[in-house]
Amino acid sequence: MDTLCSRMLLILCLAPLMSLAAPPAPTHRFTLDNGLNVLVREDHRAPVATSQLWFRVGSADEAPGQSGLSHALEHMLYKGSSKTCAGEASAILQTLGARENAFASKDATAYYQTLAPQYLGVAFELMADLMSTAHLHGEDLTTELAVIREERRTRTDDNAHDLAIERFTAVAHLASTYRTPILGWMHDLHRLNVDDLRGWYETHYSPGNATLVVVGDVQPDQVKQLAQRYFGRLAARSIAPARRPTELAQPGERRLTLHLPVPTPQIIMAFNVPALATAKNRRSVHALRLIDVLLGGANSARLVKRLQFAEQLFSNAHTSYDAFTRGDSLLLLTAELASSHADDLDAAEARVWQLIEELQASPPSPAELERARTHLIARQIYRQDSIVEQAHQLATLETIGLPWQLMEQDPDELARVTPAxxxxxxxxFLTRKRLTVAHVLKEAAHE
Structure with missing residues (x-):
């Protein structure tokens, strides 16, 4: 009876959302002879398309002493090639009304353009050229590394919260290369050289290590023809398979204390957990995604509702968990103590543990679980309104080695998770053998 009631409640909760969701868009996949994977999703709601070129390389692939290589190469790619001068590729795209950008992550480096479909061939031609004939001059790297060091100072070194997360992450990932910061350690940014950069480019920017995703007002045959014309001429090269950053099953409890210029003390906690690409049982990962929402991922979550709003122990509290990573992940909890409880770090940590132990001792009620599930599915449905977000999800799955169909199967997978x-x-998974804790204390004035 409980199971039947739970299913009926889920149907009632999700019915308004599912009525908003369009039928699955036609999605097509093909591979060029040189190994380039191409995904095309038709979305004809507006006369626009997004093109995203993802490479399976990020900070997790960088060796000690070479951190920041992927991000530095992303900066350098637009400094000129066989067809363009420095900055010309971006200028051409902007002249066509395109929105374009690039980013590096722990798992990937990506370049994307959103523009009118008739200019898709221009974007393909520019990206095929940049990924194969980028100049990468030493003098440009010297200048760009100065820019990246300033970016690091602004975004990390002078930002107490982000600096704490970076230090914490380096401890939480005991055996995993996810400990390496995307921007790179500052001392590495003083010694990267152009030979390092060229080696990284030649090793990883090959067609067989890339995925091209196009979403929007396009026809698959049109995209295939353009992809073959501009990317098909690139030579195939052998590539090493992307390694999965994996963690010890029980790395043991780790603790650190940081003294930083924070307004009030903070607690950071994380548990080493699998992701979809590494889990033996994917349902456990979907359960962890829902635990993320139940604990701190929504205003009705236990940490937020009880410890922040009711008890006013924290001025801010939330959790996060990325299940879509190439390797093992973290379920992360961050909380800032209210000024009236600034001296109660140990008590606050104990109170958080009480909430975790409640979840271990008793399953959530069907109603609480359905609220969390509805929140998570709604978030996924609303992301489909954006062609950029659709492309990002497709490219992420492809890059971490999972089938793109998981994106469409996600609501059904979440619906199968029970309170048990x-x-x-x-x-x-939420055990002390998988735990890392940081106490971030307010830095003394004389320091």
């Missing part, structure tokens, strides 16, 4: 699954996942 939540309790089991909390008992298995």
């Amino acid at each position: 699954d939540i309790q089991q996942a909390a008992s298995v």
Whole structure:
């Protein structure tokens, strides 16, 4: 009876959302002879298309002493090639009314353009050229590294919260290369050289290590013809398979204390957990995604509702969990103590543990679980309104080695998670043997 009631409640909760969701868009996949994977999703709601070129390389692939290589190469790619001068590729795209940008992450480096479909061939021609004939001059790297060092100072070194997360992450990932910061350690940014950069480019920017995703007002045959014309001529090169950053099953409890210029003390906690690409049982990962929402991922979450709003122990509290990574992930909790409880770090940590232990001792009620599930599915449905977000999700799955169809199967997978699954996942994964804790204390004035 409980299971039947739970399913009926889920149907009632999700019915308004599912009525908003369009039928799955036609999605096509093909591979060029040189190994380039191409995904095309038709979305004819507006006369626009987004093109995203992803490479399976990020900071997790960087060796000690070479951190920041992927991000530095992303900066350098527009400094000139066989067809363009420095900055000309961006100028051409902007002249066509395109929105374009690039980013590096722990798993990937990506370049994307959103523009009118008739200019898709221009974007393809520019990106095929940049990924194969970029100049990468030493004098440009010297200048750009100065820019990147300033970016690091602004975004990390002078930002107490982000600096704390970076230090914490380096400890939480005991055996995993996810400890390497995307921007790179500052001392590495003083010694990267153009030979490092060229080696990285030649090793990783090959067609077989890339995925091209196009979403928007396009026809698959049109995209295939353009892809073959501009990317098909690039030579195939052998590539090493992307390694999955994996963590020890039980790395043991780790603790650190940081003294930083924060307004009030903070607690950071994380548990080493699998992601979809590394889990033996994917349902456990979907349970962890729902635990993220149940604990701190929504205004009705336990940490937020009880410890922030009701008890006013924290001025801010939230959790996060990225299940769509190439390797093992973290379920992360961050909380800033209210000024009236600034001296109660140990008590605050104990109170957080009480909430975790409640989840281990008793499954959530069907109603609480459905609220969390509805929140998560709604978030996924609303992301489909953006062709850029659709392309990002497709490219992420492809890049981490999972089938793109998981994006469409996600609501059904989440619907199968039961309260008992939540309790089991909390008992298995939210343990002290997987825990890292940081106490971030307010830096003394004389320091």
